[in-house]
Amino acid sequence: ETGVTQSPTHLIKTRGQQVTLRCSSQSGHNTVSWYQQALGQGPQFIFQYYREEENGRGNFPPRFSGLQFPNYSSELNVNALELDDSALYLCASSLGAGTYNEQFFGPGTRLTVL
Amino acid sequence: GQQLNQSPQSMFIQEGEDVSMNCTSSSIFNTWLWYKQDPGEGPVLLIALYKAGELTSNGRLTAQFGITRKDSFLNISASIPSDVGTYFCAGLPYNTDKLIFGTGTRLQVFP
Numbered sequence: 319e320t321g322v323t324q325s326p327t328h329l330i331k332t333r334g335q336q337v338t339l340r341c342s343s344q345s346g347h348n349t350v351s352w353y354q355q356a357l358g359q360g361p362q363f364i365f366q367y368y369r370e371e372e373n374g375r376g377n378f379p380p381r382f383s384g385l386q387f388p389n390y391s392s393e394l395n396v397n398a399l400e401l402d403d404s405a406l407y408l409c410a411s412s413l414g415a416g417t418y419n420e421q422f423f424g425p426g427t428r429l430t431v432l
Numbered sequence: 433g434q435q436l437n438q439s440p441q442s443m444f445i446q447e448g449e450d451v452s453m454n455c456t457s458s459s460i461f462n463t464w465l466w467y468k469q470d471p472g473e474g475p476v477l478l479i480a481l482y483k484a485g486e487l488t489s490n491g492r493l494t495a496q497f498g499i500t501r502k503d504s505f506l507n508i509s510a511s512i513p514s515d516v517g518t519y520f521c522a523g524l525p526y527n528t529d530k531l532i533f534g535t536g537t538r539l540q541v542f543p
Binding site: 360418 | 476531
């Protein structure tokens with residue numbers, strides 16, 4: 319059974335640029351949740367995708383957007399990057415949505431915005 | 433964004449000592465979870481709690497779901513070097529699977 323994988327591992331961008339982060343969910347999982355973890359903080363929920371549809375969103379601006387594909391992998395896109403977007407971006411996959419199902423986290427993508 | 437209050441922020445202990453940390457919220461949660469995160473990795477679930485008052489163990493780890501449903505506690509007994517890492521609580525409000533995380537407790541264990 320393959321775990322959650324994310325790419326790239328690290329990324330450096332400059333302010334105003336756009337970035338795409340990728341996540342492959344664990345085999346059999348149909349739900350992907352994305353979190354932003356600033357240095358020294360706990361993860362903050364960005365949004366969740368269930369069967370290719372957005373299923374809930376945290377307190378993040380519209381320049382944070384996402385996609386989920388038929389194979390349940392997912393992308394997180396961030397436009398007009400700001401310095402405060404520098405963080406570890408985690409995705410987590412689970413089976414089902416709406417009630418608690420254990421979420422399995424990937425290792426994250428470390429984004430640095432200069 | 434909302435985060436749960438977790439304390440202490442960091443702990444420096446000697447191998448063999450017991451550890452206690454807690455997490456509080458201003459709102460009620462239906463589920464409390466405890467995670468451990470090692471550097472360069474994502475959080476890994478340690479214990480899940482589903483009922484007020486529930487006490488659950490996982491090896492040397494014991495966690496409790498507070499009676500008020502606004503807090504939770506994690507204890508680690510007889511700490512060992514591999515316990516080093518950052519521990520996060522997370523709560524789930526009613527009928528949702530959108531996790532709200534605590535601010536983390538960084539644990540250092542000295543031999």
